[in-house]
Amino acid sequence: MSTRSEVEVAVARERTKRKRFRLLTNRDLGVLVFMLGLPALIHVFFVWVPALLSILLSFSRWDGIGGVEAIEWIGLTNYEQVATIYPPFWPAVVHNLIWLGFFILIATPFGMFLAVQLDKEMKGSKFYQNALYVPVVLSLALVGFIWQLIYSPEQGLINNVLGRTDPENLIDWLGNPSINLWMILIAASWRHVGYIMILYLAGLKSVDPALKEAAAIDGATSRQTFFHVVFPVLKPINIVILVITIIESLRAFDIVYVTNKGTNGLELLSVAVTNNIIGEASRIGFGSALAVILLIVSLGIIIPYLWRTFRADEVAA
């Protein structure tokens, strides 16, 4: 009955406003408001309200004890101190960028390369696929613990294999600030490569084989087929992979934190935020300023990219 009355109402409306079509019934509208509105509300409440409060707190000096009246407003002092007298800050920025560069230029392409190889259905590809995917199910913190066993100076695997455990010749993989970031990046990539591989493999499986056959008939080499046919077809997957890579690079934290709390060559913005905010007698204002900088860096990388991508899509459509 209700459907009928709704139809009648709709018809009546249409008569009064001849030009306006209504594609949604009231019920649809209700469902839409519920399904979109509630998540939007939750998102605003749990993401944007705290983010805005962090921005507000970044102009203050507060040790987290006492109420709002205990907060002292000090303008841009925190930002000034971050940039001038806080030694971990600039290394942290550089390390975050190196992390991003390493993932985009080396780890992610390598994961895609492995996916392309596995897609060729060679012998034992299931085995390789599983072996490469196993690290992905481990948390990055656990990956950190595992690789510490490998890099440890006297007891570690690498130094023992190389026979460099004596004080005169040992290699301090995680303690030497000029190499430890790279060692951590290898450990992080060990997991990241498998992640990208499985995503890309799923994408490759969805490519219509007819495309590849057509390319082969036209005389394209497998290399040309990939770069000129398969890769462009996989554009949606490519975007997902790039965004995931950027996100993984910017939220890098746990592996560094379990290794040495993000000091001595492993400074990252995320760790600087944590070290200042978590714990006793926190420097809430100072840590918030660092968090805001991380937010700006993240938005600065993600927004232009997504904006360009979606605008290009609209133009194409």
Place this chain on the structure above:
Amino acid sequence: MTHPEEPLDTSGTQISRRNLLKGVAAGAGVLAAPALLAACGDDDEAATTTAAAASGGDTEAPMASGTVSVGSNASDPLTKDAYAAMFARFEEKNPDVTLAINTVDHNTFQEQINTYLQGRPDDAFTWFAGYRMQFFADKGLSTSINDVWDTIGANYASSFKQASTGLDGNQYFVPFITYPWALFYRKSFFADNGYTIPTTIDELKTLSEGMMADGFVPIAFGDKDGWPAMGTFDYLNMRVNGYQYHVDLMAHREKWNDDRTKQVFATWAELLPYHQPGALGRTWQDAAQTVANKEAGMYLLGMFVGEQFQEVSQEARDDLDFFAFPEINPDHGQDSVDAPIDGFMISKAPENIDGAKELLKFIGTGEAQKFYTDANSNWLATANDADTSGYDALQNKGAELIASASNIAQFLDRDTRPDFASTVVLPSIQTFLNNPEDINGLTDSMEEQAVAIFTE
């Protein structure tokens, strides 16, 4: 944020997590418990209290009763059992008091202390002496317990009372257990190679040269977690400039780029060639193993290093000995020792203050402390009446070292603002270990940051 007494290790993660969850569950129970008890048991308990007071007469009034909640960071199984035994003994002695213990993972407890104390904390909780106690006392998050000290005061050396006193001169803390920092070595290793114990820095250098000539690493060193090297800084500072300078520097009444502070780093730079290279990639556990395996000669650490020797073998643990950090400046000799104290405090608005104070009076007795020192032979009791008959040789020596010291420091990250220790001192010392040449630049940077943090 990892601290000497309970380092975070891989094997323990699982257990800690479980304990944490249990702690959370227990915490929820604790919050509800006092209210319930108060609601249903008020009359009965009032009656018992009156009866006890009437019949006993000689007991101190007001007699404690009801439930006391205790927040504990003693999360590893050994420690937890020792605490449980001690709490059980308290309940036995005070039949009217029930304890509700809320155990939280050690590191989590520390990291959440701010929110914990501002939320609905337990009546009594475990904490550390020194600046870290003073900070929360100063913020009004803890109750002064001078009357507890009226009872237990005679049972403590004055240095312990000093370590329990807030900035306002009141007492806020009851010491439970402690351990000293010193240079640890294996007796048989020194005997076999004919080494003698150094008492001055020059003797230490000569000994180190000798060990290097014999193909050993003189001083084991591991600073991957950042805090162990703070012990070296503490001792060098107290030996070069004395205890008072240490206290003043930690409170930032002295400057980090003062020539006296630079002298500490300069002395350290002279000793660095004798330290195990690659320290920043090595955990203290790994460094301790090299001493236990006789690859390295000595190791500056807290007495908890004994745990690692125990892991190697009972023989290695029995062979473990230590000597005090050698003299550098004759004005100060070897008069100061780093000996962090763990103990108990009372939160700002306890539901059962009489019960909590009764518990703290018990904590301040040798009887209570023996439960812990029996279970873990790398720790020492703090009360004078502690029964030390169960001590092993190392514990006896540790107790002597502390008793003979004129000044007891609490360790760098307990003697200064925790945020300054972890965000400035820790990375600065690591920078120094990487590049011992630029002492001026380093100390200037530390001073700039100290000014920024200490004005807060």
